[in-house]
Amino acid sequence: MSWKDLALGCTLTEPGTAARLRTGDWRSMRPVTNYELCNKCGQCYIFCPDMVYSRTAEGYYEANYFYCKGCGICARECPKDAIQMVQEEK
Amino acid sequence: MGKRVGMEVSIAAAEVVGLCDVDVIAAYPITPQTHIVEHLSELVADGHLDAEFVPVESEHSAMSTCVGAAAAGARTFTSTSSQGYALMAEICYIASSLRLPIVMAVANRALSAPINIWNDHSDMMMARDTGWIQTVAENGQEVVDLLLHAYRVAEDPRVLLPVMVNLDGFTLTHMIEPIWLPDKDEVQRYLPPYKPQIRLDPRNPMTFGPVGMPEVYTEAKKAQDEAMNGALPVIVEAWQEFEKQFGRSYHPVETYKTEGAEILLLTVGSVSETAMTAVDKMRAQGRNVGLVRLRLWRPFPAKELVNVLKTAKAVAVVDRAMAFSTRSGPLCTEVKAALYDHGVSPYVQNYIAGLGGRDVTVEDFEMMAAKTSDGLAKGLPMGYEIVNVRE
Numbered sequence: 013m014s015w016k017d018l019a020l021g022c023t024l025t026e027p028g029t030a031a032r033l034r035t036g037d038w039r040s041m042r043p044v045t046n047y048e049l050c051n052k053c054g055q056c057y058i059f060c061p062d063m064v065y066s067r068t069a070e071g072y073y074e075a076n077y078f079y080c081k082g083c084g085i086c087a088r089e090c091p092k093d094a095i096q097m098v099q100e101e102k
Numbered sequence: 103m104g105k106r107v108g109m110e111v112s113i114a115a116a117e118v119v120g121l122c123d124v125d126v127i128a129a130y131p132i133t134p135q136t137h138i139v140e141h142l143s144e145l146v147a148d149g150h151l152d153a154e155f156v157p158v159e160s161e162h163s164a165m166s167t168c169v170g171a172a173a174a175g176a177r178t179f180t181s182t183s184s185q186g187y188a189l190m191a192e193i194c195y196i197a198s199s200l201r202l203p204i205v206m207a208v209a210n211r212a213l214s215a216p217i218n219i220w221n222d223h224s225d226m227m228m229a230r231d232t233g234w235i236q237t238v239a240e241n242g243q244e245v246v247d248l249l250l251h252a253y254r255v256a257e258d259p260r261v262l263l264p265v266m267v268n269l270d271g272f273t274l275t276h277m278i279e280p281i282w283l284p285d286k287d288e289v290q291r292y293l294p295p296y297k298p299q300i301r302l303d304p305r306n307p308m309t310f311g312p313v314g315m316p317e318v319y320t321e322a323k324k325a326q327d328e329a330m331n332g333a334l335p336v337i338v339e340a341w342q343e344f345e346k347q348f349g350r351s352y353h354p355v356e357t358y359k360t361e362g363a364e365i366l367l368l369t370v371g372s373v374s375e376t377a378m379t380a381v382d383k384m385r386a387q388g389r390n391v392g393l394v395r396l397r398l399w400r401p402f403p404a405k406e407l408v409n410v411l412k413t414a415k416a417v418a419v420v421d422r423a424m425a426f427s428t429r430s431g432p433l434c435t436e437v438k439a440a441l442y443d444h445g446v447s448p449y450v451q452n453y454i455a456g457l458g459g460r461d462v463t464v465e466d467f468e469m470m471a472a473k474t475s476d477g478l479a480k481g482l483p484m485g486y487e488i489v490n491v492r493e
């Protein structure tokens with residue numbers, strides 16, 4: 013985007029644009045869930061500060077890497093050690 | 103019709119701000135600015151001015167108040183000095199980056215340590231890179247005129263930048279001078295009502311001051327740089343309109359007896375009036391000396407300045423602040439850069455004078471002109487000197 017396209021004072025004139033902010037770009041580690049160990053307790057869903065997890069039809073929790081910034085909180089909170097943080101590769 | 107009054111300059115500054123129909127005034131008292139906001143509080147308390155007067159607990163809050171109010175679409179004013187400006191500086195960057203047309207009077211004063219409440223240009227120079235437009239007054243009339251001009255420029259949709267009007271502490275703020283004070287009608291004819299381009303409004307939500315990732319920050323600064331450079335013609339245009347209506351003229355760079363001058367003194371602020379007396383005296387003695395006064399500090403009118411300086415053999419730049427730079431004060435550094443950019447190279451001497459309220463006299467200007475002329479004649483290296491420092 014050219015500097016000419018910026019709104020006055022770099023203002024965001026359209027509300028709700030935070031939903032388009034790809035916080036996943038900041039990540040160096042990504043959480044990977046081993047569903048063999050998962051007991052569907054939902055702790056990962058509750059503790060994730062970015063609302064990354066959503067519940068699947070089978071009751072498991074799935075990460076949306078568009079928002080996951082790799083903080084590792086989910087892996088730390090999981091009571092079953094089902095979540096491993098693995099190195100992000102580009 | 104306006105009226106001619108004998109008035110303390112700070113009171114006159116407050117009066118004209120009141121005539122500008124400000125909506126929000128943030129006030130924190132700091133010497134020698136205090137009388138300006140004090141008188142505004144009287145105007146509000148006495149019902150002469152319908153504005154929110156916000157007495158804040160620090161200058162940081164003063165500028166924060168102005169930023170919030172301006173973002174909501176209010177016409178705002180505050181005033182500061184020295185350490186107060188230093189405390190406010192963080193928010194000053196935000197005001198300019200958000201393109202908020204705040205107007206602030208800075209009663210120029212030296213920075214600590216040692217604690218010194220008297221006049222020099224340390225605060226003006228510290229504010230150099232904040233992205234504010236900066237004009238400088240030489241006397242009380244100019245303070246009034248430049249404040250009125252400041253709102254007109256700041257709120258112009260082609261500009262939308264905050265404007266700082268510099269006036270020398272005590273030497274201007276606390277003097278009683280003859281001042282032509284415009285009336286409300288005259289002010290309104292010159293200053294249209296403020297119509298914000300964008301503003302915070304719950305019916306049309308938007309975000310001011312979002313995070314700017316590395317992918318966008320550079321572009322944001324470029325846009326600001328363009329706005330600042332683009333402000334110069336608008337500033338000049340507003341001065342031309344001012345002259346049409348009020349008969350007093352202002353220019354980014356002003357000259358006094360520069361015709362055929364070999365040595366030019368370059369000054370900023372109220373000391374220029376002493377320099378004029380010195381030039382009169384030297385001219386009467388047949389010495390080819392003239393004076394150049396910088397009216398506009400930001401945006402820096404490099405081309406206009408070089409145009410005036412290029413005909414001289416030598417320039418004596420009088421700085422009133424330190425830069426701890428390469429043997430140049432803040433003004434001289436910029437002057438040398440402008441000359442270099444334009445391929446002009448007169449002999450330049452830099453004098454640091456009048457720090458922390460030290461008097462700069464007619465004799466001092468004569469000395470600076472004589473030394474510059476001597477250095478030029480003898481081919482001495484271009485000099486840098488703190489005037490009247492005791493060895």
Ligand code: SF4
Binds near residue numbers: 083085
């Ligand atoms: S790593 Fe952090 S951001 Fe990513 S899913 Fe886990 S808790 Fe959420």
Ligand code: SF4
Binds near residue numbers: 045051054056073092
């Ligand atoms: S916290 Fe662990 S066990 Fe609980 S739902 Fe998430 S992955 Fe499964």
